[in-house]
Amino acid sequence: MLLKLTLNSLYARLLTVSMTIFAISLSLMLYLSVEKLRSSAYTSFTNTISQTDLIVGSRTGSVQLLLYSIFRIGNATNNITWESYQDIIEKDEVKWAVPISLGDSHKGYRVMGTNKDFFKHYKYRGNKSLVIKDGKYFSDLYDVVLGFSVAEKLDYQINSSIIVSHGLKSFTDHDDQPFKVSGILAKTGTPVDNTIIVSLKAIEAIHVDWSSGAKIPGQITPIDEIRKMDLATSNITAVLLGIKSKLKIFQFQRWINEYPEEALTAILPGVALQELWRIVGVVENILLGISFVVILTTLMGMAAIVLSSLNERRREMAIWRAMGASPKIVIGLLMLEALIISSVSIFFSTILLFILLYFLQPWIDTTYGILVTVEMFSLSDIYIFILFIFAAMFVSLIPALRAYWFSINDGMTVKI
Amino acid sequence: MNEETIHLDSVRFYWSKVADFKIYIPKLEIGRGEKVLLLGESGSGKTTLLSLICGFLSPISGDIFLNEQKLNDLKANKKDQFRSDNIGIIFQQFNLLPYANVIDNITLPLYFSKNRDSRVKNHREAALNLCRSLQLSESTIAMQANKLSVGQQQRVAVARALIGNPSLIIADEPTSSLDASTQKKFLDLMFRQIEEHKSTLLMVSHDSSISNYFDRTINIKDILVREN
Numbered sequence: 001m002l003l004k005l006t007l008n009s010l011y012a013r014l015l016t017v018s019m020t021i022f023a024i025s026l027s028l029m030l031y032l033s034v035e036k037l038r039s040s041a042y043t044s045f046t047n048t049i050s051q052t053d054l055i056v057g058s059r060t061g062s063v064q065l066l067l068y069s070i071f072r073i074g075n076a077t078n079n080i081t082w083e084s085y086q087d088i089i090e091k092d093e094v095k096w097a098v099p100i101s102l103g104d105s106h107k108g109y110r111v112m113g114t115n116k117d118f119f120k121h122y123k124y125r126g127n128k129s130l131v132i133k134d135g136k137y138f139s140d141l142y143d144v145v146l147g148f149s150v151a152e153k154l155d156y157q158i159n160s161s162i163i164v165s166h167g168l169k170s171f172t173d174h175d176d177q178p179f180k181v182s183g184i185l186a187k188t189g190t191p192v193d194n195t196i197i198v199s200l201k202a203i204e205a206i207h208v209d210w211s212s213g214a215k216i217p218g219q220i221t222p223i224d225e226i227r228k229m230d231l232a233t234s235n236i237t238a239v240l241l242g243i244k245s246k247l248k249i250f251q252f253q254r255w256i257n258e259y260p261e262e263a264l265t266a267i268l269p270g271v272a273l274q275e276l277w278r279i280v281g282v283v284e285n286i287l288l289g290i291s292f293v294v295i296l297t298t299l300m301g302m303a304a305i306v307l308s309s310l311n312e313r314r315r316e317m318a319i320w321r322a323m324g325a326s327p328k329i330v331i332g333l334l335m336l337e338a339l340i341i342s343s344v345s346i347f348f349s350t351i352l353l354f355i356l357l358y359f360l361q362p363w364i365d366t367t368y369g370i371l372v373t374v375e376m377f378s379l380s381d382i383y384i385f386i387l388f389i390f391a392a393m394f395v396s397l398i399p400a401l402r403a404y405w406f407s408i409n410d411g412m413t414v415k416i
Numbered sequence: 417m418n419e420e421t422i423h424l425d426s427v428r429f430y431w432s433k434v435a436d437f438k439i440y441i442p443k444l445e446i447g448r449g450e451k452v453l454l455l456g457e458s459g460s461g462k463t464t465l466l467s468l469i470c471g472f473l474s475p476i477s478g479d480i481f482l483n484e485q486k487l488n489d490l491k492a493n494k495k496d497q498f499r500s501d502n503i504g505i506i507f508q509q510f511n512l513l514p515y516a517n518v519i520d521n522i523t524l525p526l527y528f529s530k531n532r533d534s535r536v537k538n539h540r541e542a543a544l545n546l547c548r549s550l551q552l553s554e555s556t557i558a559m560q561a562n563k564l565s566v567g568q569q570q571r572v573a574v575a576r577a578l579i580g581n582p583s584l585i586i587a588d589e590p591t592s593s594l595d596a597s598t599q600k601k602f603l604d605l606m607f608r609q610i611e612e613h614k615s616t617l618l619m620v621s622h623d624s625s626i627s628n629y630f631d632r633t634i635n636i637k638d639i640l641v642r643e644n
Contacts, residue, residue, distance in 0.1 A: 001527045005516055012515030012562075315510050321472070322507070324500020324528035326493050 002329075006336050009316075013309070020302050021345050027298040028349035028388065031291040032381070033356060037364075038284045040372040045277055048190045049240075049269050051123040053249050056080065056088065056239040056256055059263035063279065066272040069100060069238035071191050072110040075168070076102065079235035084262045088239065093252045095242040096121050101203045102237040105168045109150045111196045113203035113236075119145075121242060124190045134158055135183035138199055141227060143182035149193040149365070151184040158182065162196070164206060166215075174206040176220055189365070204231040241266075295388070299395045302341065306334065306399040310406070317407045330407045331400040338396030342389050350377075420481070421584050421616040422446040422469060427478035428643075429468060438643040439464060441478070444634075448583070451610065451617040453627050456636030462620045465640065466588055469618070470503055471495040483583055500529040504577025504615070506587040511573035514562035518552070519543045521561050522576045532580025546575035549612075550605050567598040574606050578613055585610060587619040591626070603629055 010017050049070050057065040058078035067073040089097040098121050101113035116137055119130050135158040138145055144162055156162070162179040166172045179198065187193060205226050209219045243249050249268065256266035317330050357374045364372055377385075423445050430438035439461045446452050456462045467473040468480060471487050480487045483502055490498055504525070512521045522543040526533040536542045547557050550571040556564060564572065570590055577585050590606075591599045607629055610617050619630070627633040 001520075001524075005513065005520065005524075008515045008520075009513070316513060318507075319511065319513060321496075322470075322499075322505040323525045324496050326496040328493070 002333065002336065006333060006340065010337060010340060016305060016309070017341065020305055021341055021348065023301060024295075024298045024342065024345035025348035025352060027291065027294040028345055029352040029356065031288075031295055031384075032349060032353050034284070034287045034291050035381075035384075036353070036357070036372060038288065039378075041280070041284070042277065044189060045280075046270075046273050047125040048273065049122070049124060050126055051242070052121070052240045052269050053243040053246070054241040054253055054256070054266045055269055055272070056241060056264055056266045057237065059265050062265065062267040062272045063276050065238065065265055065267055066269065066276055068102065069240075070269070072102065072112070072195060076237045078263075079237055080239065080264065081235060081262060082233050084259065084264065085236055085239060087259075087261070088241070088256065091252070091255075093243050093245070093248045095244045097242070098122070098240040099200060099233070099236040100238045100240065101200055101233070101235070103168075104164050104166055104174070104203070104206070106150075106162055106164050106196050107154060109147075109154075109194055109196050110168075111144075111164050111198060111203075113198050113200045115200055118197065118240075121240065122192065124188055124192075128188070130188065130192060131186040132183045133186040135181070138182050138197075138202075140180070140182070141199065141202055141205055141231075142177065142179045143199070144179045144202075145183040145185060145197040146181055147193040147195045147197070148185055148187040150196055151181075156181050156184070158184070164196075164198075166210070167213075172215060176209075177206050177223060177226070193365075200233045200236070201231045204233055205229075295391075299392055302338070302392065303395040303398050306337065306396060307402065310399055310403055313403075314406050317403055321407050327404045327407045331397075331404050334396055334400040334403055335393055338392045339389065342392035346385050346388065419448045420445055421448050421450070421483060422618065423479075423481040424469075425479045425481075427468065427475045427480060429464065429473065429475050430643075437461075440641040440643050441465065441639055442641070444639050446616060446618060449614055449616055450632060451607075451630045452619070453630040453633045454618060454620045454636055455622065455624055455627075455633060456620070456640075457622055460636050461640050461642070462636055463588060465636070466586055466618075466620060470505065470586060471499050497529070500525055501531040502582050502584055504579075504582045504585045506570070506573045506577050506585065506590045508589045509566065509569070509593040511576070512561035512564075512569055515560065517560050518547065518557045518564070518572055521572055522546065522579055525576060525582075526580050529580060529582075532582060535580050542579055543575065546578060546609070547572075549609055550575055551601075566593050567602060570594065570602055571605065574602075574609065578609055578615065581613050581615070583616060585615045585617045585619075587617065589621050590619070591621065591623070599626075 055065060055069050057069055057076060058080055060077050064074060064077075068076050085097075085099055088094065096117060098114060098117045100118070102110060104111040119132075119137060122130055132145070133148065135145075146156055150156070158181055160181045162181065164174045164177075164179060166174060179202070185192065208221050208226055208229065208231075209216050241252075243252055253266040253268065256264050320330055320333070321327070354374060357372055361372050361374060424441050425443060427441040428439070454462060454465075464473065468475060469482065471482075471490070474488065482498070485498065487495065487498070513524070516524075519540060523539045526536055526539060544557065552568060552571055552575075556568055561569065561572065570593070573590070577587075591602060594602055603626060617630075624633070
């Protein structure tokens with residue numbers, strides 16, 4: 001009966017109540033989505049690369065090296081010479097090494113030169129390997145393997161032709177040497193999805209007619225001739241290393257950092273990922289803080305709305321009292337309202353969240369390489385909900401206690 | 417004190433904050449089944465007296481008995497319980513929860529009083545019977561309370577006061593918001609029902625012309641002393 005009448009009462013104030021619910025739902029959704037994005041980003045982030053012991057690049061900051069070598073964000077300041085690479089891989093400690101050469105792009109996607117070892121040794125989410133979804137790994141000089149998202153977004157199939165552009169945002173194309181798609185990788189949720197993979201020789205091949213980052217005017221070497229050339233790699237951007245003994249990792253890192261022939265940097269991917277996360281984490285904590293304040297503001301708004309309607313409802317309180325309701329029941333009625341409003345808001349906020357995630361998930365995935373999972377709530381979400389309901393009840397104590405005071409003092413003498 | 421519904425003895429009351437409003441009631445006795453009209457101008461302390469009898473306010477000194485129960489002895493929540501068990505209240509106006517329908521409004525006291533609830537077998541049936549006796553049409557009953565006319569609202573309030581048959585009906589100027597013709601119809605219907613339910617009635621009004629409906633008319637000046 002009380003519940004039914006409270007629902008009636010809320011229904012009678014449908015417009016105000018639904019506006020309140022809408023505001024609370026939005027702010028809750030804001031909080032939930034920030035929280036969701038945070039946890040997804042963290043998981044995606046820390047699982048981007050695993051089982052690689054060291055990443056080697058030219059002398060730079062560890063975060064920057066991680067960004068350009070793994071996340072394909074930004075550029076290398078310098079390259080590593082092939083001689084240094086040879087020096088490194090000849091050491092006893094090295095179990096495996098994968099060279100990476102970056103610099104060119106295709107329609108905004110990075111082109112990465114490497115060898116077949118990349119597919120063998122690149123691991124993510126613990127021990128997951130790259131899997132070819134369609135076709136095969138490159139065998140010909142002009143073969144490319146596409147990351148899942150590249151193929152999907154640009155609608156490429158096996159044997160599609162690709163023209164690689166020079167640099168990242170240039171109008172100069174390597175149009176004299178078209179590539180052919182030989183394989184497409186399965187989805188990984190890592191930056192590999194957004195990468196176009198070619199052989200190291202191919203990188204050299206498309207730069208045959210180039211010198212110091214510019215095309216030599218008038219010079220076009222025919223493809224047949226290029227195929228006959230040696231195409232030895234002279235520079236690479238980074239090296240992924242597996243070390244035989246975990247105990248030797250730090251020692252070997254030190255050796256690379258102190259390598260006398262060239263200024264190099266070796267980083268531990270896990271440590272760099274954490275470091276990078278701390279930088280991103282600040283922003284995310286600020287967001288989390290803001291959305292928390294938004295929730296608080298909306299709750300205060302809810303209390304204010306109930307409080308301002310209280311004078312009109314003073315009469316109602318007197319009726320309840322005359323019927324024999326104790327002042328405690330009057331408090332209970334207002335708390336029940338808060339409970340209903342907050343529960344309905346939670347319901348709507350989660351629906352809004354799911355709709356939002358459903359539409360934004362592919363975009364977030366392709367743009368930022370973060371896989372946001374649309375899943376049921378974790379335990380911490382449920383804690384948040386319970387905490388929120390308690391907070392709502394708590395702020396509604398303000399109007400409720402005022403109603404209590406009214407109902408004690410008014411008795412039959414309500415003046416309207 | 418045999419067969420008395422209301423008994424007040426040397427009751428003194430004042431608000432701690434309002435210094436010039438102190439009232440003293442030496443004695444007031446209303447017998448079971450008696451219908452009493454309490455006449456008085458506004459500001460004469462009528463509503464305060466009703467609040468004391470209903471247990472909303474507690475006297476500073478003196479005793480109030482309702483159905484042989486001394487109100488002063490009851491704790492606050494027992495007082496609320498006692499009120500819902502024994503008293504049906506009709507206000508001047510705005511008696512009903514505007515968002516609830518007629519039936520819900522009428523049966524509301526049954527929710528708070530087990531006593532009254534036990535006397536009603538079927539809530540809906542009882543409410544409908546009262547509505548019929550008070551000449552509220554079927555279409556009216558289906559409506560939400562705030563859609564009713566003032567006259568209809570007051571009749572629904574009578575039905576609510578009477579449901580479950582409490583021994584005492586307290587009415588605070590229930591006709592003041594009605595025009596003359598509605599007022600007569602309302603009083604006729606209300607008195608017929610009160611007779612039928614054998615309830616005691618204490619009604620407050622400033623209109624002495626309706627005194628012929630009552631067994632007894634008391635002028636508030638005769639029982640209540642202002643002590644300033």
